[in-house]
Amino acid sequence: MSILLISDLHLEQERPDISRAFLRFLETRAVDAQALYILGDFFEVWIGDDAITPFQRSIAQALRHLSERGTRVYLMHGNRDFLLGNAFCQEAGCTLLPDPCVIELNGERVLLMHGDSLCTQDIAYMKLRRWLRNPICQFVLRNLPLNTRQKLARKLRNESRSQTRMKASEIVDVTPEEVPRIMAAHRVRTLIHGHTHRPATHQLLVNGEPAQRIVLGDWDKQGWALQVDRQGIQQNAFDLAVGLETQQ
Numbered sequence: 001m002s003i004l005l006i007s008d009l010h011l012e013q014e015r016p017d018i019s020r021a022f023l024r025f026l027e028t029r030a031v032d033a034q035a036l037y038i039l040g041d042f043f044e045v046w047i048g049d050d051a052i053t054p055f056q057r058s059i060a061q062a063l064r065h066l067s068e069r070g071t072r073v074y075l076m077h078g079n080r081d082f083l084l085g086n087a088f089c090q091e092a093g094c095t096l097l098p099d100p101c102v103i104e105l106n107g108e109r110v111l112l113m114h115g116d117s118l119c120t121q122d123i124a125y126m127k128l129r130r131w132l133r134n135p136i137c138q139f140v141l142r143n144l145p146l147n148t149r150q151k152l153a154r155k156l157r158n159e160s161r162s163q164t165r166m167k168a169s170e171i172v173d174v175t176p177e178e179v180p181r182i183m184a185a186h187r188v189r190t191l192i193h194g195h196t197h198r199p200a201t202h203q204l205l206v207n208g209e210p211a212q213r214i215v216l217g218d219w220d221k222q223g224w225a226l227q228v229d230r231q232g233i234q235q236n237a238f239d240l241a242v243g244l245e246t247q248q
């Protein structure tokens with residue numbers, strides 16, 4: 001039995017190659033897993049569960065199908081889809097996780113985060129994040145008319161960047177000192193997060209003890225998945241188009 005962790009798929013109708021690869025990933029790999037963790041920015045944009053599109057609904061149904069076949073599905077908010085709510089989770093048969101959140105993997109405490117809250121050098125974004133995550137602001141946001149939310153989402157996505165996907169160089173990286181601080185606070189030696197689009201495993205010291213920070217890759221030119229099983233923890237990239245090739 002294995003556990004799979006993915007993040008930053010940025011699913012959107014405009015990238016059918018990614019959603020097809022994801023659906024295939026569910027049918028081939030996730031179906032054999034005990035649990036699937038999606039650590040944020042699953043959708044490129046989410047303006048409220050009441051505004052779900054047919055495309056997004058098809059993804060929810062695929063997740064529900066997976067959970068009905070026995071794989072538990074956990075979802076964490078990213079900075080793009082922080083308005084994903086209970087209605088979506090119910091429809092998709094998944095459980096919403098707080099950010100940060102500690103789980104147990106192979107008997108070890110592991111800290112899961114989306115990762116944006118580690119990028120404290122982006123002061124403007126951190127301010128915006130505090131505002132957007134405030135329960136009162138979220139209540140107001142969720143109750144804005146649909147077209148106002150759509151306009152706001154477009155603004156937040158930043159028009160100039162919306163044509164091309166975010167490259168790692170355009171995303172502020174984590175603040176180095178922030179990592180051991182939060183890991184020590186949660187008494188973990190492993191942190192897994194996404195957001196920065198810089199897949200890697202970093203070794204570090206937390207209170208003088210060896211520790212690791214695993215960064216999940218974003219799905220763009222290729223897909224990424226971290227697998228945890230008895231052999232340990234391993235992240236692999238795979239070709240998004242493979243599913244298409246084998247179907248033909």
Ligand code: MN
Pocket residue numbers: 040041078079080114116194195196
């Ligand atoms: Mn993100």
